[in-house]
Amino acid sequence: MRKILVGVKRVVDYNVRVRVKPDGSGVITDGVKMSVNPFDEIALEEALRIKERGEAAEVIAVSVGPDDAQQQLRTALAMGADRAILVKTAELVEPLTAARVLLKVVEKEQPELVIVGKQAIDDDAAQTAPMLAALWDRPQATFCSKIEIQGGSARVTREVDAGLETIEVDLPAVFSADLRLNEPRYVKLPDIMKAKKKPLDVIELGSLGLSAEPGLKPVLTEPPKPRSKGVMVKDVAELVDALKKKGLVS
Amino acid sequence: MSKILVIAEHDGKKLNQATARCVTCARQIPGGAVTVAVFAADPAAVAAQAAQLAGVQEVVTVAAAHNANALAAVLAPQVVALAADYSHVLAASTAFGKDLLPRVAALLGVPQISDAMSVEGAHKFKRPTYAGNAIVTLEAPADRKLVATVRSASFEAAAGGGSAPVRAVTLAAAVPSHTRFVSISAATSDRPDLASAPKVVSGGRALASKENFDLIFKLAEKMGAAVGASRAAVDAGYAPNELQVGQTGKIIAPELYVAIGISGAIQHLTGIKDAKTIVAINKDAEAPIFEVADLGLVGDLFQIIPELEKALAK
Numbered sequence: 001m002r003k004i005l006v007g008v009k010r011v012v013d014y015n016v017r018v019r020v021k022p023d024g025s026g027v028i029t030d031g032v033k034m035s036v037n038p039f040d041e042i043a044l045e046e047a048l049r050i051k052e053r054g055e056a057a058e059v060i061a062v063s064v065g066p067d068d069a070q071q072q073l074r075t076a077l078a079m080g081a082d083r084a085i086l087v088k089t090a091e092l093v094e095p096l097t098a099a100r101v102l103l104k105v106v107e108k109e110q111p112e113l114v115i116v117g118k119q120a121i122d123d124d125a126a127q128t129a130p131m132l133a134a135l136w137d138r139p140q141a142t143f144c145s146k147i148e149i150q151g152g153s154a155r156v157t158r159e160v161d162a163g164l165e166t167i168e169v170d171l172p173a174v175f176s177a178d179l180r181l182n183e184p185r186y187v188k189l190p191d192i193m194k195a196k197k198k199p200l201d202v203i204e205l206g207s208l209g210l211s212a213e214p215g216l217k218p219v220l221t222e223p224p225k226p227r228s229k230g231v232m233v234k235d236v237a238e239l240v241d242a243l244k245k246k247g248l249v250s
Numbered sequence: 251m252s253k254i255l256v257i258a259e260h261d262g263k264k265l266n267q268a269t270a271r272c273v274t275c276a277r278q279i280p281g282g283a284v285t286v287a288v289f290a291a292d293p294a295a296v297a298a299q300a301a302q303l304a305g306v307q308e309v310v311t312v313a314a315a316h317n318a319n320a321l322a323a324v325l326a327p328q329v330v331a332l333a334a335d336y337s338h339v340l341a342a343s344t345a346f347g348k349d350l351l352p353r354v355a356a357l358l359g360v361p362q363i364s365d366a367m368s369v370e371g372a373h374k375f376k377r378p379t380y381a382g383n384a385i386v387t388l389e390a391p392a393d394r395k396l397v398a399t400v401r402s403a404s405f406e407a408a409a410g411g412g413s414a415p416v417r418a419v420t421l422a423a424a425v426p427s428h429t430r431f432v433s434i435s436a437a438t439s440d441r442p443d444l445a446s447a448p449k450v451v452s453g454g455r456a457l458a459s460k461e462n463f464d465l466i467f468k469l470a471e472k473m474g475a476a477v478g479a480s481r482a483a484v485d486a487g488y489a490p491n492e493l494q495v496g497q498t499g500k501i502i503a504p505e506l507y508v509a510i511g512i513s514g515a516i517q518h519l520t521g522i523k524d525a526k527t528i529v530a531i532n533k534d535a536e537a538p539i540f541e542v543a544d545l546g547l548v549g550d551l552f553q554i555i556p557e558l559e560k561a562l563a564k
């Protein structure tokens with residue numbers, strides 16, 4: 001195949017303990033470490049491996065987000081993507097918006113495969129892959145843990161609630177990467193230098209004839225209800241007693 | 251008035267308990283009438299179970315050979331065709347619902363609310379974001395269809411005892427052939443189901459091997475509990491992937507959750523926040539799991555598990 005497109009979302013790093021703004025208008029992102037969505041690193045790694053097996057010619061990283069998302073695209077380029085596209089907007093990007101933007105890029109680039117993450121760890125929505133597949137009228141394989149390209153189709157193993165499901169889809173298609181699809185490579189310093197020279201196109205979201213205005217209005221953001229403080233027991237006997245009192249063991 | 255369509259999840263024979271929880275959410279939508287839709291090759295058995303759920307007004311069935319296995323690309327156009335008469339489309343936020351509903355939403359041209367955890371109005375729901383560290387109240391436009399997946403751990407299963415009428419429908423929707431089911435390898439076991447079990451015993455990286463993880467299985471059996479695992483334990487191959495609990499695994503709300511040798515990363519905690527009682531066993535007194543535990547015990551699991559088994563045998 002000629003091209004694989006990979007979604008790269010800029011998100012709050014997974015190690016950050018996210019805090020809600022006191023006025024309920026969202027979460028605090030000022031001065032917080034931002035990273036490539038971990039699932040997108042997995043998606044990109046898979047695309048790179050497909051390319052390295054000689055089954056694809058080019059890997060393109062696409063992000064929809066603020067100007068600063070160029071940093072995450074540079075990381076993607078350092079990992080090995082050939083070029084990158086930032087579709088710029090200052091608004092928060094809803095999955096439906098991301099899918100509509102990705103569709104525009106798909107129409108222009110005509111990839112045989114789009115791989116995105118299973119979910120973005122900020123909105124935890126897990127919507128973009130099925131939405132893009134629907135808008136594009138192509139197959140989807142979400143939560144992939146194994147991908148085998150077989151010419152014009154692919155055989156994919158998916159992590160579902162009961163275990164592992166295998167499906168076969170015709171290409172082009174949209175895949176979403178689950179945790180155990182692969183282990184992403186580390187970026188080496190020379191690669192970071194090389195990435196600086198790789199092409200990164202920036203286009204305004206508005207220039208695609210789309211609006212980023214969210215369809216769902218966030219009315220309030222609040223912290224979760226805290227759990228009440230528990231007690232420490234000193235040994236197994238005390239633990240079993242406590243559980244018996246609660247009627248949890250007999 | 252809201253007309254709510256709940257998409258049933260099943261394996262061809264049995265209705266998934268997550269659907270019963272989804273029905274409870276649907277019933278909380280103001281002025282809502284609840285219909286359950288069963289797509290299957292032969293929907294009779296599942297439809298009969300759905301008809302018994304309290305509060306369900308009607309069950310519609312769509313029988314077709316191509317509905318033998320749940321493929322989102324095949325189901326979505328049919329759901330869209332059926333949805334014409336409804337204001338809301340809901341499904342449980344399981345692998346099935348997460349795969350299907352965004353495809354439905356995009357075909358309808360509407361955004362989706364993922365993991366609805368409470369109903370604040372006919373078009374207003376709360377949902378968790380950032381691994382449960384921020385709860386957002388979202389308002390959807392009242393003049394559009396509302397599509398949402400429902401967080402099972404936030405709703406009790408609807409009771410039985412109902413007797414809704416079952417109506418078979420035929421849909422004109424064209425279904426694609428570009429997506430084909432090949433196989434499913436489901437671990438068949440007589441252990442309780444992780445997603446719905448009242449008691450869960452979970453093991454983490456500390457178990458250190460697949461053989462040692464048997465300690466968790468044995469303890470769970472003794473307690474009549476389902477088995478869960480942290481991502482680290484699954485990644486290391488100690489436990490199968492369908493046992494992963496957390497942000498990207500299963501979100502559960504058992505009466506009792508016992509975390510053994512699990513540190514309590516936020517990604518894990520988000521999966522167990524709704525458990526009624528959390529027990530943590532960890533040799534590190536500073537482990538974050540103790541911040542959420544109702545009962546904490548510091549010590550070596552390899553010593554504690556045998557002791558616990560003995561104490562429970564008495």
Ligand SMILES: Cc1cc2nc3c(=O)[nH]c(=O)nc-3n(C[C@H](O)[C@H](O)[C@H](O)COP(=O)(O)OP(=O)(O)OC[C@H]3O[C@@H](n4cnc5c(N)ncnc54)[C@H](O)[C@@H]3O)c2cc1C
Pocket residue numbers: 014038039121453454455456479480481482483494495496497498499500510511512513514515516517518521531532533534537549550551552
């Ligand atoms: C995008 C993303 C998604 C993720 N999703 C999930 C998810 O869904 N679920 C999930 O669980 N994780 C998830 N994680 C991983 C998570 O961040 C942690 O890495 C993981 O939960 C750690 O697993 P653990 O607690 O078993 O291992 P560790 O963090 O290594 O903890 C092991 C614990 O065992 C204790 N211990 C060691 N030996 C003993 C002993 N002999 N007796 C008693 N205690 C002992 C240690 O003190 C330690 O606290 C995700 C991470 C990312 C980046």
Ligand SMILES: Nc1ncnc2c1ncn2[C@@H]1O[C@H](COP(=O)(O)O)[C@@H](O)[C@H]1O
Pocket residue numbers: 006007008009010037039040043062063064065093094095098115116117118119120121123124125126127128129
């Ligand atoms: N704004 C975005 N820019 C690039 N990719 C995105 C964006 N939003 C979502 N995606 C992709 O879609 C996946 C799922 O996101 P979500 O549906 O928001 O959970 C992410 O892991 C990304 O690969």
